[in-house]
Amino acid sequence: MARPEEVQIDQHAIDELVTTLRGEVIRPGDRGYEQHRRVWNGSIDRRPALIARCAGVADTKSAIAFARTHNLLVAVRGGGHSFPGYSTCDGGMVIDLSLMKGIRVDPAARTARVQAGVLLGELDRATQAFGLAVTTGIVTHTGVAGLTLGGGLGWIMRKYGLTIDNLLSVDMVTASGESLRASETHNADLFWGVRGGGGNFGIVTEFEFRLHALGPEVFAGPIFWPMEDAAKVLRFYRDWIADCPDELMTIVVQRRAPALPFVPAELVGRHVIGVAACYAGPVEDGARAMRPLKSFGQPLLDLCGPKPYLVHQSMFDAGFPHGWRYYVRSCDVAELNDDVIDIVAEHGRRIVSPITSVALWQRGGAVARIGENETAFGGRSAGFTFNINGNGETADGFEAERDWARGYWSGLVPYHTGAYVNFLMDEGAERIRETYGAAKYDRLKTLKRTYDPENFFRLNHNIPPA
Ligand SMILES: Cc1cc2nc3c(=O)[nH]c(=O)nc-3n(C[C@H](O)[C@H](O)[C@H](O)COP(=O)(O)OP(=O)(O)OC[C@H]3O[C@@H](n4cnc5c(N)ncnc54)[C@H](O)[C@@H]3O)c2cc1C
Numbered sequence: 001m002a003r004p005e006e007v008q009i010d011q012h013a014i015d016e017l018v019t020t021l022r023g024e025v026i027r028p029g030d031r032g033y034e035q036h037r038r039v040w041n042g043s044i045d046r047r048p049a050l051i052a053r054c055a056g057v058a059d060t061k062s063a064i065a066f067a068r069t070h071n072l073l074v075a076v077r078g079g080g081h082s083f084p085g086y087s088t089c090d091g092g093m094v095i096d097l098s099l100m101k102g103i104r105v106d107p108a109a110r111t112a113r114v115q116a117g118v119l120l121g122e123l124d125r126a127t128q129a130f131g132l133a134v135t136t137g138i139v140t141h142t143g144v145a146g147l148t149l150g151g152g153l154g155w156i157m158r159k160y161g162l163t164i165d166n167l168l169s170v171d172m173v174t175a176s177g178e179s180l181r182a183s184e185t186h187n188a189d190l191f192w193g194v195r196g197g198g199g200n201f202g203i204v205t206e207f208e209f210r211l212h213a214l215g216p217e218v219f220a221g222p223i224f225w226p227m228e229d230a231a232k233v234l235r236f237y238r239d240w241i242a243d244c245p246d247e248l249m250t251i252v253v254q255r256r257a258p259a260l261p262f263v264p265a266e267l268v269g270r271h272v273i274g275v276a277a278c279y280a281g282p283v284e285d286g287a288r289a290m291r292p293l294k295s296f297g298q299p300l301l302d303l304c305g306p307k308p309y310l311v312h313q314s315m316f317d318a319g320f321p322h323g324w325r326y327y328v329r330s331c332d333v334a335e336l337n338d339d340v341i342d343i344v345a346e347h348g349r350r351i352v353s354p355i356t357s358v359a360l361w362q363r364g365g366a367v368a369r370i371g372e373n374e375t376a377f378g379g380r381s382a383g384f385t386f387n388i389n390g391n392g393e394t395a396d397g398f399e400a401e402r403d404w405a406r407g408y409w410s411g412l413v414p415y416h417t418g419a420y421v422n423f424l425m426d427e428g429a430e431r432i433r434e435t436y437g438a439a440k441y442d443r444l445k446t447l448k449r450t451y452d453p454e455n456f457f458r459l460n461h462n463i464p465p466a
Pocket of ligand 1: 078079080083148
Protein backbone atom coordinates (compact mmCIF):
# COMPACT_ATOMS: atom_id res chain seq x y z
CA MET A 1 0.00 0.00 0.00
CA ALA A 2 1.33 3.46 -0.89
CA ARG A 3 2.48 5.69 1.98
CA PRO A 4 0.78 9.13 1.90
CA GLU A 5 3.97 10.89 0.87
CA GLU A 6 4.11 8.64 -2.21
CA VAL A 7 0.59 9.53 -3.37
CA GLN A 8 0.69 12.30 -5.93
CA ILE A 9 -2.48 14.35 -6.07
CA ASP A 10 -2.59 17.54 -8.09
CA GLN A 11 -2.61 20.54 -5.70
CA HIS A 12 -5.21 22.37 -7.83
CA ALA A 13 -7.56 19.44 -7.47
CA ILE A 14 -7.11 19.46 -3.70
CA ASP A 15 -7.68 23.22 -3.58
CA GLU A 16 -10.87 22.69 -5.55
CA LEU A 17 -12.03 20.00 -3.12
CA VAL A 18 -11.28 22.31 -0.18
CA THR A 19 -13.51 25.03 -1.67
CA THR A 20 -16.24 22.56 -2.62
CA LEU A 21 -16.63 21.01 0.84
CA ARG A 22 -18.60 22.62 3.64
CA GLY A 23 -16.51 20.40 5.95
CA GLU A 24 -12.72 20.27 5.90
CA VAL A 25 -9.87 18.51 4.13
CA ILE A 26 -6.90 17.39 6.21
CA ARG A 27 -3.57 16.28 4.76
CA PRO A 28 -0.34 14.96 6.31
CA GLY A 29 1.36 17.85 8.10
CA ASP A 30 -1.90 19.76 8.69
CA ARG A 31 -2.96 20.59 12.21
CA GLY A 32 -5.36 17.85 13.28
CA TYR A 33 -3.88 15.20 10.99
CA GLU A 34 -2.50 13.12 13.87
CA GLN A 35 -5.84 13.27 15.68
CA HIS A 36 -8.03 12.50 12.68
CA ARG A 37 -5.96 9.74 11.09
CA ARG A 38 -6.35 7.67 14.27
CA VAL A 39 -9.22 5.34 15.09
CA TRP A 40 -10.47 3.88 18.36
CA ASN A 41 -8.23 0.78 18.20
CA GLY A 42 -4.74 1.94 19.15
CA SER A 43 -3.15 -1.09 17.50
CA ILE A 44 -4.04 0.42 14.09
CA ASP A 45 -1.49 2.94 12.86
CA ARG A 46 -2.25 4.10 9.31
CA ARG A 47 -1.53 7.29 7.39
CA PRO A 48 -4.13 8.33 4.82
CA ALA A 49 -3.14 10.80 2.09
CA LEU A 50 -6.32 12.79 2.62
CA ILE A 51 -9.10 13.01 5.19
CA ALA A 52 -12.35 14.52 3.89
CA ARG A 53 -14.43 15.54 6.90
CA CYS A 54 -17.85 15.73 5.28
CA ALA A 55 -20.55 18.00 6.67
CA GLY A 56 -23.45 16.63 4.65
CA VAL A 57 -24.68 14.72 1.61
CA ALA A 58 -23.18 17.16 -0.90
CA ASP A 59 -19.75 16.82 0.72
CA THR A 60 -20.07 13.04 0.66
CA LYS A 61 -20.81 13.11 -3.06
CA SER A 62 -17.86 15.41 -3.72
CA ALA A 63 -15.53 13.18 -1.69
CA ILE A 64 -16.63 10.06 -3.58
CA ALA A 65 -16.19 11.83 -6.94
CA PHE A 66 -12.71 13.02 -5.91
CA ALA A 67 -11.62 9.55 -4.84
CA ARG A 68 -12.87 8.07 -8.11
CA THR A 69 -11.13 10.67 -10.25
CA HIS A 70 -7.84 10.16 -8.44
CA ASN A 71 -8.20 6.42 -8.06
CA LEU A 72 -7.84 6.55 -4.29
CA LEU A 73 -8.53 3.72 -1.90
CA VAL A 74 -11.44 4.83 0.32
CA ALA A 75 -12.06 4.21 4.02
CA VAL A 76 -15.47 5.26 5.36
CA ARG A 77 -15.72 6.40 8.97
CA GLY A 78 -18.75 6.78 11.22
CA GLY A 79 -17.67 6.33 14.84
CA GLY A 80 -14.23 4.84 14.04
CA HIS A 81 -14.81 1.65 16.09
CA SER A 82 -14.19 -1.01 13.45
CA PHE A 83 -12.15 -3.63 15.37
CA PRO A 84 -9.78 -4.25 12.41
CA GLY A 85 -9.49 -0.52 11.70
CA TYR A 86 -11.25 -0.39 8.35
CA SER A 87 -12.11 3.28 8.86
CA THR A 88 -8.58 4.47 8.15
CA CYS A 89 -6.02 3.48 5.52
CA ASP A 90 -2.50 4.00 4.25
CA GLY A 91 -2.16 6.32 1.31
CA GLY A 92 -5.87 6.57 0.47
CA MET A 93 -8.74 8.83 1.44
CA VAL A 94 -10.78 8.69 4.63
CA ILE A 95 -14.35 9.84 4.11
CA ASP A 96 -15.01 10.90 7.68
CA LEU A 97 -18.68 11.48 8.50
CA SER A 98 -18.17 12.38 12.16
CA LEU A 99 -19.24 16.01 11.64
CA MET A 100 -22.70 14.82 10.57
CA LYS A 101 -24.40 14.96 13.96
CA GLY A 102 -28.03 15.74 13.13
CA ILE A 103 -30.70 13.88 15.12
CA ARG A 104 -34.41 14.60 14.80
CA VAL A 105 -36.78 12.74 17.08
CA ASP A 106 -40.47 12.78 16.19
CA PRO A 107 -42.12 11.82 19.49
CA ALA A 108 -45.61 11.58 18.01
CA ALA A 109 -44.57 9.21 15.22
CA ARG A 110 -41.99 7.53 17.49
CA THR A 111 -39.25 7.78 14.88
CA ALA A 112 -35.80 9.33 14.71
CA ARG A 113 -33.76 10.53 11.75
CA VAL A 114 -30.08 10.18 12.52
CA GLN A 115 -27.07 11.34 10.51
CA ALA A 116 -24.06 9.13 9.90
CA GLY A 117 -21.65 10.72 12.39
CA VAL A 118 -23.83 10.24 15.45
CA LEU A 119 -22.50 8.10 18.32
CA LEU A 120 -24.69 5.72 20.31
CA GLY A 121 -24.70 7.85 23.47
CA GLU A 122 -25.75 10.91 21.48
CA LEU A 123 -28.67 8.99 19.99
CA ASP A 124 -29.70 7.54 23.36
CA ARG A 125 -29.67 10.99 24.98
CA ALA A 126 -31.81 12.45 22.19
CA THR A 127 -34.40 9.65 22.30
CA GLN A 128 -34.52 9.37 26.11
CA ALA A 129 -35.42 13.06 26.26
CA PHE A 130 -38.82 11.83 25.01
CA GLY A 131 -38.87 8.61 27.05
CA LEU A 132 -38.03 6.63 23.91
CA ALA A 133 -35.21 4.34 22.74
CA VAL A 134 -34.01 2.17 19.89
CA THR A 135 -31.66 -0.79 20.36
CA THR A 136 -28.07 0.47 20.33
CA GLY A 137 -24.84 -1.13 21.57
CA ILE A 138 -23.27 -1.25 25.01
CA VAL A 139 -20.46 1.33 24.68
CA THR A 140 -21.69 4.88 24.08
CA HIS A 141 -18.79 6.13 21.94
CA THR A 142 -19.43 3.51 19.21
CA GLY A 143 -20.84 4.86 15.92
CA VAL A 144 -24.49 4.38 14.96
CA ALA A 145 -23.51 3.91 11.31
CA GLY A 146 -21.14 0.93 11.45
CA LEU A 147 -23.08 -0.74 14.24
CA THR A 148 -26.38 -0.48 12.40
CA LEU A 149 -25.08 -1.66 9.04
CA GLY A 150 -23.72 -4.85 10.63
CA GLY A 151 -26.88 -5.58 12.67
CA GLY A 152 -26.69 -3.96 16.11
CA LEU A 153 -26.77 -6.04 19.29
CA GLY A 154 -27.79 -4.26 22.49
CA TRP A 155 -29.45 -4.35 25.88
CA ILE A 156 -33.03 -4.12 24.62
CA MET A 157 -32.72 -6.37 21.54
CA ARG A 158 -34.53 -9.37 23.03
CA LYS A 159 -37.58 -7.15 23.50
CA TYR A 160 -37.33 -4.86 20.45
CA GLY A 161 -35.02 -6.65 18.02
CA LEU A 162 -31.63 -5.71 16.60
CA THR A 163 -30.93 -2.11 15.60
CA ILE A 164 -31.67 -3.12 11.97
CA ASP A 165 -35.02 -4.57 13.00
CA ASN A 166 -36.00 -0.99 13.88
CA LEU A 167 -34.56 0.57 10.75
CA LEU A 168 -37.23 2.18 8.56
CA SER A 169 -35.10 3.66 5.81
CA VAL A 170 -31.63 4.84 4.82
CA ASP A 171 -30.46 7.64 2.55
CA MET A 172 -27.37 6.58 0.65
CA VAL A 173 -24.82 7.75 -1.87
CA THR A 174 -23.57 4.94 -4.08
CA ALA A 175 -20.11 4.48 -5.61
CA SER A 176 -21.34 6.16 -8.80
CA GLY A 177 -22.43 9.22 -6.79
CA GLU A 178 -26.16 8.50 -7.07
CA SER A 179 -28.44 9.39 -4.14
CA LEU A 180 -30.86 6.65 -3.18
CA ARG A 181 -33.37 5.89 -0.50
CA ALA A 182 -33.81 2.30 0.61
CA SER A 183 -36.75 1.04 2.65
CA GLU A 184 -39.33 -1.75 2.48
CA THR A 185 -40.96 0.15 -0.42
CA HIS A 186 -37.97 1.81 -2.17
CA ASN A 187 -35.09 -0.29 -3.45
CA ALA A 188 -36.22 -3.14 -1.23
CA ASP A 189 -33.36 -5.37 -2.38
CA LEU A 190 -30.83 -2.81 -1.22
CA PHE A 191 -32.72 -2.35 2.06
CA TRP A 192 -32.43 -6.09 2.62
CA GLY A 193 -28.67 -5.88 2.03
CA VAL A 194 -27.86 -2.88 4.22
CA ARG A 195 -29.49 -4.65 7.17
CA GLY A 196 -26.39 -6.71 7.96
CA GLY A 197 -24.29 -6.34 4.82
CA GLY A 198 -22.16 -3.52 6.27
CA GLY A 199 -20.77 -0.65 4.24
CA ASN A 200 -20.53 -2.66 1.04
CA PHE A 201 -23.19 -0.91 -1.03
CA GLY A 202 -22.58 2.80 -0.52
CA ILE A 203 -22.32 5.50 2.10
CA VAL A 204 -25.38 5.90 4.29
CA THR A 205 -25.81 9.56 5.13
CA GLU A 206 -28.97 9.23 7.23
CA PHE A 207 -30.83 6.47 9.08
CA GLU A 208 -34.49 6.47 10.10
CA PHE A 209 -35.40 4.38 13.15
CA ARG A 210 -38.57 3.25 14.88
CA LEU A 211 -38.52 4.07 18.63
CA HIS A 212 -40.07 2.43 21.70
CA ALA A 213 -41.12 3.68 25.10
CA LEU A 214 -38.43 2.91 27.68
CA GLY A 215 -37.21 4.21 31.03
CA PRO A 216 -36.06 6.64 32.13
CA GLU A 217 -35.33 4.09 34.90
CA VAL A 218 -34.60 0.43 34.25
CA PHE A 219 -33.60 -2.41 36.57
CA ALA A 220 -30.07 -3.14 35.42
CA GLY A 221 -26.43 -3.72 36.22
CA PRO A 222 -23.86 -6.45 36.92
CA ILE A 223 -23.44 -9.01 39.70
CA PHE A 224 -19.98 -10.54 40.22
CA TRP A 225 -18.74 -13.82 41.70
CA PRO A 226 -15.18 -15.20 42.02
CA MET A 227 -13.91 -16.75 38.77
CA GLU A 228 -13.32 -19.99 40.74
CA ASP A 229 -17.13 -20.30 40.87
CA ALA A 230 -17.53 -19.77 37.11
CA ALA A 231 -18.78 -23.27 36.27
CA LYS A 232 -21.34 -23.25 39.10
CA VAL A 233 -22.53 -19.73 38.24
CA LEU A 234 -22.86 -20.57 34.55
CA ARG A 235 -24.81 -23.78 35.14
CA PHE A 236 -27.25 -21.90 37.34
CA TYR A 237 -27.38 -19.01 34.85
CA ARG A 238 -28.06 -21.36 31.92
CA ASP A 239 -31.08 -22.88 33.64
CA TRP A 240 -32.34 -19.55 34.97
CA ILE A 241 -32.41 -17.81 31.58
CA ALA A 242 -33.89 -20.79 29.76
CA ASP A 243 -37.42 -19.42 30.11
CA CYS A 244 -36.80 -15.79 30.98
CA PRO A 245 -39.00 -13.07 29.42
CA ASP A 246 -37.93 -11.08 26.35
CA GLU A 247 -37.63 -8.00 28.54
CA LEU A 248 -34.60 -9.53 30.26
CA MET A 249 -31.26 -9.36 28.48
CA THR A 250 -27.99 -10.52 30.02
CA ILE A 251 -24.30 -10.53 29.19
CA VAL A 252 -21.81 -12.75 31.04
CA VAL A 253 -18.59 -10.89 31.70
CA GLN A 254 -15.15 -12.33 32.50
CA ARG A 255 -12.23 -10.16 33.47
CA ARG A 256 -10.04 -9.02 36.32
CA ALA A 257 -12.00 -6.53 38.44
CA PRO A 258 -11.11 -3.04 37.17
CA ALA A 259 -9.95 -0.11 39.28
CA LEU A 260 -13.17 1.89 39.00
CA PRO A 261 -14.86 3.98 41.69
CA PHE A 262 -17.63 1.42 42.31
CA VAL A 263 -15.20 -1.52 42.75
CA PRO A 264 -13.96 -1.99 46.36
CA ALA A 265 -10.16 -1.72 46.54
CA GLU A 266 -9.75 -5.31 47.82
CA LEU A 267 -11.43 -6.68 44.66
CA VAL A 268 -9.35 -4.80 42.10
CA GLY A 269 -7.33 -7.22 39.98
CA ARG A 270 -9.22 -10.31 41.18
CA HIS A 271 -10.50 -12.70 38.48
CA VAL A 272 -14.28 -12.40 38.41
CA ILE A 273 -17.24 -13.69 36.46
CA GLY A 274 -20.24 -11.42 36.24
CA VAL A 275 -23.72 -11.41 34.82
CA ALA A 276 -24.82 -7.96 33.70
CA ALA A 277 -28.53 -7.52 33.05
CA CYS A 278 -31.03 -5.01 31.77
CA TYR A 279 -34.80 -5.36 32.07
CA ALA A 280 -36.66 -3.48 29.31
CA GLY A 281 -39.90 -3.05 31.25
CA PRO A 282 -41.25 -1.85 34.59
CA VAL A 283 -38.57 -1.60 37.30
CA GLU A 284 -40.60 -3.75 39.75
CA ASP A 285 -40.88 -6.54 37.17
CA GLY A 286 -37.14 -6.32 36.60
CA ALA A 287 -36.46 -6.60 40.34
CA ARG A 288 -38.67 -9.70 40.49
CA ALA A 289 -37.04 -11.28 37.44
CA MET A 290 -33.54 -10.74 38.85
CA ARG A 291 -34.25 -12.10 42.36
CA PRO A 292 -33.13 -15.71 41.73
CA LEU A 293 -29.78 -14.64 40.28
CA LYS A 294 -29.20 -12.06 42.97
CA SER A 295 -29.58 -14.70 45.64
CA PHE A 296 -27.37 -17.31 43.95
CA GLY A 297 -24.16 -18.23 45.83
CA GLN A 298 -22.12 -15.50 47.42
CA PRO A 299 -21.70 -12.58 45.04
CA LEU A 300 -18.61 -10.44 45.57
CA LEU A 301 -20.39 -7.36 44.31
CA ASP A 302 -23.98 -6.65 43.28
CA LEU A 303 -24.53 -3.46 41.30
CA CYS A 304 -27.85 -4.52 39.80
CA GLY A 305 -30.73 -2.21 40.72
CA PRO A 306 -32.91 0.65 39.49
CA LYS A 307 -30.97 3.28 37.53
CA PRO A 308 -31.45 5.59 34.56
CA TYR A 309 -31.19 3.71 31.26
CA LEU A 310 -28.61 6.27 30.11
CA VAL A 311 -26.40 5.45 33.10
CA HIS A 312 -26.64 1.74 32.39
CA GLN A 313 -25.82 2.31 28.72
CA SER A 314 -22.50 3.91 29.63
CA MET A 315 -21.52 1.25 32.20
CA PHE A 316 -18.84 -0.36 29.99
CA ASP A 317 -17.40 2.90 28.57
CA ALA A 318 -14.50 3.11 31.02
CA GLY A 319 -13.29 -0.36 30.00
CA PHE A 320 -12.86 0.53 26.31
CA PRO A 321 -11.22 3.95 25.96
CA HIS A 322 -9.77 5.17 22.65
CA GLY A 323 -6.14 4.33 22.01
CA TRP A 324 -5.58 1.05 23.86
CA ARG A 325 -4.69 -2.01 21.80
CA TYR A 326 -7.66 -4.23 21.10
CA TYR A 327 -7.96 -7.63 19.50
CA VAL A 328 -11.18 -9.62 19.29
CA ARG A 329 -12.23 -13.14 18.40
CA SER A 330 -15.89 -13.94 18.15
CA CYS A 331 -18.24 -16.82 17.49
CA ASP A 332 -21.83 -17.84 18.06
CA VAL A 333 -22.75 -21.04 19.88
CA ALA A 334 -26.12 -22.78 20.14
CA GLU A 335 -26.07 -23.41 23.89
CA LEU A 336 -24.00 -23.35 27.05
CA ASN A 337 -23.50 -27.07 27.38
CA ASP A 338 -21.18 -28.44 30.07
CA ASP A 339 -18.20 -28.54 27.70
CA VAL A 340 -18.64 -24.91 26.70
CA ILE A 341 -19.00 -23.95 30.35
CA ASP A 342 -15.74 -25.75 31.20
CA ILE A 343 -13.93 -23.94 28.37
CA VAL A 344 -15.25 -20.60 29.62
CA ALA A 345 -14.20 -21.34 33.19
CA GLU A 346 -10.74 -22.55 32.21
CA HIS A 347 -9.83 -19.62 29.96
CA GLY A 348 -11.30 -17.10 32.37
CA ARG A 349 -8.84 -18.19 35.06
CA ARG A 350 -5.95 -17.57 32.64
CA ILE A 351 -6.65 -13.89 31.92
CA VAL A 352 -3.46 -11.87 32.50
CA SER A 353 -4.05 -8.31 31.30
CA PRO A 354 -6.13 -6.08 33.62
CA ILE A 355 -8.03 -4.80 30.56
CA THR A 356 -8.69 -8.08 28.77
CA SER A 357 -12.34 -9.12 28.95
CA VAL A 358 -14.99 -11.44 27.59
CA ALA A 359 -18.59 -10.55 26.85
CA LEU A 360 -20.84 -13.54 26.30
CA TRP A 361 -24.11 -12.25 24.89
CA GLN A 362 -27.44 -13.92 25.48
CA ARG A 363 -29.43 -14.01 22.24
CA GLY A 364 -32.97 -15.11 21.38
CA GLY A 365 -36.21 -13.24 22.02
CA ALA A 366 -37.34 -10.82 19.29
CA VAL A 367 -34.04 -11.24 17.39
CA ALA A 368 -34.75 -14.92 16.76
CA ARG A 369 -38.39 -14.41 15.77
CA ILE A 370 -37.42 -12.66 12.53
CA GLY A 371 -36.69 -15.07 9.70
CA GLU A 372 -33.04 -15.77 8.81
CA ASN A 373 -33.64 -14.61 5.24
CA GLU A 374 -35.63 -11.47 6.00
CA THR A 375 -32.46 -9.38 6.37
CA ALA A 376 -28.83 -9.95 5.42
CA PHE A 377 -27.80 -10.38 9.09
CA GLY A 378 -26.59 -13.92 9.73
CA GLY A 379 -27.26 -16.19 12.69
CA ARG A 380 -30.65 -15.10 14.05
CA SER A 381 -31.15 -18.35 15.90
CA ALA A 382 -27.78 -18.33 17.74
CA GLY A 383 -28.08 -19.08 21.44
CA PHE A 384 -25.09 -16.95 22.53
CA THR A 385 -22.41 -14.76 20.99
CA PHE A 386 -18.86 -14.70 22.33
CA ASN A 387 -16.81 -11.52 22.13
CA ILE A 388 -13.35 -12.46 23.40
CA ASN A 389 -11.19 -9.38 23.78
CA GLY A 390 -7.42 -9.78 24.30
CA ASN A 391 -6.34 -6.21 25.07
CA GLY A 392 -3.27 -4.30 26.19
CA GLU A 393 -2.69 -0.69 27.15
CA THR A 394 0.56 -0.73 25.16
CA ALA A 395 2.41 -3.09 22.82
CA ASP A 396 3.93 -4.74 25.90
CA GLY A 397 2.28 -8.12 26.38
CA PHE A 398 -0.29 -7.49 23.63
CA GLU A 399 0.85 -10.47 21.55
CA ALA A 400 0.31 -12.77 24.56
CA GLU A 401 -3.22 -11.37 25.00
CA ARG A 402 -3.96 -12.05 21.33
CA ASP A 403 -2.68 -15.60 21.73
CA TRP A 404 -4.92 -16.08 24.74
CA ALA A 405 -7.98 -14.84 22.75
CA ARG A 406 -7.12 -17.14 19.83
CA GLY A 407 -6.68 -20.10 22.20
CA TYR A 408 -10.04 -19.45 23.88
CA TRP A 409 -11.77 -19.13 20.49
CA SER A 410 -10.06 -22.27 19.14
CA GLY A 411 -11.21 -24.25 22.17
CA LEU A 412 -14.79 -23.38 21.19
CA VAL A 413 -14.40 -24.44 17.53
CA PRO A 414 -16.43 -27.67 17.92
CA TYR A 415 -19.37 -25.54 19.09
CA HIS A 416 -19.17 -22.62 16.61
CA THR A 417 -22.41 -22.04 14.73
CA GLY A 418 -21.41 -18.77 13.04
CA ALA A 419 -20.28 -15.27 13.95
CA TYR A 420 -21.43 -11.65 14.07
CA VAL A 421 -19.84 -9.67 11.25
CA ASN A 422 -19.25 -6.57 13.40
CA PHE A 423 -17.14 -8.62 15.84
CA LEU A 424 -14.74 -9.93 13.16
CA MET A 425 -11.13 -8.89 12.77
CA ASP A 426 -9.57 -9.06 9.29
CA GLU A 427 -10.12 -12.83 9.03
CA GLY A 428 -10.47 -13.45 5.29
CA ALA A 429 -13.26 -14.07 2.81
CA GLU A 430 -14.23 -17.50 4.08
CA ARG A 431 -15.05 -16.18 7.57
CA ILE A 432 -17.24 -13.45 6.07
CA ARG A 433 -19.04 -16.05 3.99
CA GLU A 434 -19.57 -18.12 7.17
CA THR A 435 -21.20 -15.20 8.99
CA TYR A 436 -23.89 -14.93 6.31
CA GLY A 437 -24.16 -18.52 5.18
CA ALA A 438 -23.56 -19.57 1.56
CA ALA A 439 -26.97 -18.64 0.09
CA LYS A 440 -27.14 -15.18 1.63
CA TYR A 441 -23.52 -14.50 0.76
CA ASP A 442 -24.29 -15.23 -2.90
CA ARG A 443 -27.31 -12.93 -2.78
CA LEU A 444 -25.14 -10.19 -1.25
CA LYS A 445 -22.55 -10.64 -4.00
CA THR A 446 -25.24 -10.18 -6.65
CA LEU A 447 -26.45 -7.05 -4.87
CA LYS A 448 -22.87 -5.78 -4.72
CA ARG A 449 -22.57 -6.23 -8.49
CA THR A 450 -25.64 -4.00 -8.92
CA TYR A 451 -24.65 -1.21 -6.55
CA ASP A 452 -20.83 -1.33 -6.48
CA PRO A 453 -19.62 -3.42 -9.44
CA GLU A 454 -16.03 -2.13 -9.17
CA ASN A 455 -15.78 -2.85 -5.44
CA PHE A 456 -15.07 0.83 -4.78
CA PHE A 457 -16.13 0.27 -1.14
CA ARG A 458 -13.75 -2.55 -0.27
CA LEU A 459 -12.21 -1.54 3.05
CA ASN A 460 -14.82 -3.40 5.05
CA HIS A 461 -15.88 -6.98 5.72
CA ASN A 462 -15.88 -7.21 1.99
CA ILE A 463 -18.43 -8.87 -0.21
CA PRO A 464 -16.87 -8.98 -3.67
CA PRO A 465 -19.22 -8.40 -6.63
CA ALA A 466 -20.54 -11.60 -8.19
C1 LIG B 1 -15.93 -0.65 22.19
C2 LIG B 1 -16.86 -1.32 21.22
C3 LIG B 1 -18.11 -1.74 21.63
C4 LIG B 1 -18.96 -2.37 20.74
N1 LIG B 1 -20.19 -2.75 21.17
C5 LIG B 1 -21.06 -3.27 20.29
C6 LIG B 1 -22.39 -3.58 20.68
O1 LIG B 1 -22.77 -3.40 21.82
N2 LIG B 1 -23.22 -4.09 19.76
C7 LIG B 1 -22.83 -4.28 18.47
O2 LIG B 1 -23.65 -4.72 17.67
N3 LIG B 1 -21.59 -4.01 18.06
C8 LIG B 1 -20.70 -3.50 18.94
N4 LIG B 1 -19.43 -3.21 18.54
C9 LIG B 1 -19.03 -3.50 17.15
C10 LIG B 1 -19.43 -2.32 16.28
O3 LIG B 1 -20.77 -2.54 15.87
C11 LIG B 1 -18.53 -2.23 15.04
O4 LIG B 1 -17.21 -2.06 15.46
C12 LIG B 1 -18.97 -1.09 14.13
O5 LIG B 1 -18.34 -1.24 12.89
C13 LIG B 1 -18.64 0.25 14.70
O6 LIG B 1 -19.19 1.27 13.92
P1 LIG B 1 -18.48 2.68 13.81
O7 LIG B 1 -19.32 3.56 12.97
O8 LIG B 1 -18.08 3.17 15.15
O9 LIG B 1 -17.14 2.24 13.10
P2 LIG B 1 -16.33 2.74 11.83
O10 LIG B 1 -14.98 2.19 12.04
O11 LIG B 1 -16.47 4.20 11.61
O12 LIG B 1 -17.06 1.99 10.67
C14 LIG B 1 -16.96 0.62 10.53
C15 LIG B 1 -17.24 0.24 9.10
O13 LIG B 1 -18.60 0.50 8.83
C16 LIG B 1 -18.76 1.05 7.56
N5 LIG B 1 -19.38 2.36 7.68
C17 LIG B 1 -19.29 3.24 8.71
N6 LIG B 1 -20.07 4.29 8.48
C18 LIG B 1 -20.68 4.08 7.30
C19 LIG B 1 -21.65 4.78 6.55
N7 LIG B 1 -22.16 5.92 6.97
N8 LIG B 1 -22.06 4.25 5.38
C20 LIG B 1 -21.57 3.08 4.93
N9 LIG B 1 -20.66 2.37 5.61
C21 LIG B 1 -20.23 2.85 6.79
C22 LIG B 1 -17.42 1.08 6.92
O14 LIG B 1 -17.24 -0.08 6.16
C23 LIG B 1 -16.48 1.06 8.08
O15 LIG B 1 -15.26 0.48 7.78
C24 LIG B 1 -18.56 -2.58 19.41
C25 LIG B 1 -17.30 -2.18 18.99
C26 LIG B 1 -16.46 -1.55 19.89
C27 LIG B 1 -15.10 -1.14 19.43
